[in-house]
Amino acid sequence: MGRGGAVDHRPLQRGGQRHQRDLPGDAASGPAPAEGIRVVNCHAQGNRFGIADWGADGLIVTGCTMTGNLEAGFQVSAKGTSGIPGRGGLLTDCVIDGNLRDGVSIGNTRGPYTVRGNRITGNGRYGYHHQDLGGSAGTAAEEIVIESNDIWGNSLDGIRVDRPLRDTVVINNRIRNNGRQRAPAAASGGEPVSYGDNTLVDRRAAWPEDGHRGKVLRVGDRYAVVAANDENTLTLAPIRPGAASAWSADTPAPGTGYELPASPPNRAGITINATVDSITIRGNLIRDNGPGTQTHGIWITDRGGCLNCRVIDNDLDGNRTPVQADTPAVGGHWRSNHSDR
Numbered sequence: 505m506g507r508g509g510a511v512d513h514r515p516l517q518r519g520g521q522r523h524q525r526d527l528p529g530d531a532a533s534g535p536a537p538a539e540g541i542r543v544v545n546c547h548a549q550g551n552r553f554g555i556a557d558w559g560a561d562g563l564i565v566t567g568c569t570m571t572g573n574l575e576a577g578f579q580v581s582a583k584g585t586s587g588i589p590g591r592g593g594l595l596t597d598c599v600i601d602g603n604l605r606d607g608v609s610i611g612n613t614r615g616p617y618t619v620r621g622n623r624i625t626g627n628g629r630y631g632y633h634h635q636d637l638g639g640s641a642g643t644a645a646e647e648i649v650i651e652s653n654d655i656w657g658n659s660l661d662g663i664r665v666d667r668p669l670r671d672t673v674v675i676n677n678r679i680r681n682n683g684r685q686r687a688p689a690a691a692s693g694g695e696p697v698s699y700g701d702n703t704l705v706d707r708r709a710a711w712p713e714d715g716h717r718g719k720v721l722r723v724g725d726r727y728a729v730v731a732a733n734d735e736n737t738l739t740l741a742p743i744r745p746g747a748a749s750a751w752s753a754d755t756p757a758p759g760t761g762y763e764l765p766a767s768p769p770n771r772a773g774i775t776i777n778a779t780v781d782s783i784t785i786r787g788n789l790i791r792d793n794g795p796g797t798q799t800h801g802i803w804i805t806d807r808g809g810c811l812n813c814r815v816i817d818n819d820l821d822g823n824r825t826p827v828q829a830d831t832p833a834v835g836g837h838w839r840s841n842h843s844d845r
Contacts, residue, residue, distance in 0.1 A: 543568060548577075551745050554603065558584025563593040570600045574741060576609035577601075577627070580617060581637045589613035598622045604729060604741045605629045605718070607658065611637030611667065616647035623654045628718030628731065631655040631682065636667040636778075644668035644781065652676045659685035659718040660768065661775040662790070662798070665808070672783040674774070679790045683771025683797035687715030693761030699723075701749040702740045704762060709736040715767070722763045723756045730764075772800035773823065779809040782836075785818060792822035799824045801843065806830040816840050 539561045546568045548554035554570030554577040557563045570577030577600035582589040589612050600607040600622055607627040608619055611634070624631040632650060636642075648669060655662040655677060662679040696707040704721065716730045716738060728750040731741040740750030749755065756762075773790035785802070792798040801820035804810055810829075813836040820826040826843035 542566070547571075548573065550574075550742075553577075553579045554600070555579075556581070556583070557590030557593050558582065559586040559588040560590045561592050563590055564596075565594070565598060566596045568598045570598065571602045573603045574745060575604065576606040576633075577603040577624075578608045579606075580610045580613050582612050583637070590617075592616055594618045594620070595622060596620045600624045600627070602626045602731075603628065604731060606631075606633040607655075608632045609635065610645075610648070611635045613645060614643065615645040616649070617645075618649040618651070619653060620649065620651045621653065624658070625654065626657045628659050628685075628729070630661050630664045631658040631679075632663045634663075634665045634667050634669065642668065644670040644779075646670045646672075648672040650674045650677060653678070655679045656681050657684055658682045659714070660771050662773045664775045664777065665780060666777050668778045669780045669783055672780065674783065674785045675787050677788045679773040679788055681792055681795055681798055682773060683792075683799060684714045684795070685716065685718050685767045685771070686797050687711050687764075687767055689766040690716075690764040691762065694759050697760070697762065698758045699756045699760070701751070701755055702742070704738040704740065706736050706762075711735055716764055719764055719767075723760055726751050726753045726756060728752065770799055770803055770828075771797065772803040773798055773820075774801070775803045775805065776808040776810060777805045778807065779811065780813065781811045782813065783810075784814045785816075786814065787817050789819045790823070791819060792824075794822075796824070798822075800828055801826045801841075802828075804829040804831050804833065810834070810836065812836045813838075818842070820845075 541560050541563050543565045544567055548570045549572045551573050552575050554573040555565055556579040580590045591613050606629050607624040662682040692706055698705045711733055716733045719730050721728050721730055728740040730738050732739045743750055790801040801823040809831050810833040815838045818841045820843040826845055
């Protein structure tokens, strides 16, 4: 979905329905803005991105399922032919589950954008990821709303901010039991190790379920990305949409040695890894109520900063560290954040 770009005629689901829009324009004024687009009740699976807003103004995506896509379930960026990011859109009432990297990835839009009432679960990296994809010149995105979403079971942070934000609202979300990528580094080879086009089996392994999900597996010069794992089997994602194999080259021979990296030690409900100004984080349930994989409730990294922020009435029970500020917050209001630690 873009402004002034060529229409992508590929289906959202291979063999499934298609959504396209021809955009009028003329030589004098250029392409007209892509406004008034609605994507409703779609199923987007097995693509690079499930649904992407690459330049629309006010795109509405509602009631859709985005699953098993190789980069993100939903993305906003300037990666389209127009080179313009979407803005003013609404993502609501969708299921965004089991995508290989991020559930929702928003980058280099200046805002506003609203993400409300979605289930964002089981993704291989972050549930919601606000990042700098280039072209933003370090400017802050403004008026981003993240409200009333269910964000759980993702491999790393539930919400991660890697780009400056201003006047953003994060309210009434249920952010729980994220950080599932908790397995230590692993390396092995020999007779117990075998490979398929989309699997690695190590009969000596005793991995936690999905503890390697989202990691890059390396076997010599080859690599693949882990989509899921059980005690001794890695299930690998296709190397590209529609590919029969997960490997960047030929399937490795039995017994070939492999390497898996360590998991990051901090996996928070909300991580602030950029400077944010005048944002509100209120009324969220940011909890680990069982697996112990979500290590922090709210984490401000040494690269982050929180200026004049309102962080109030959040439930932080069960996290090993409720709040960690490697960079102290400046100004604002921090109160009534409950924790059992």
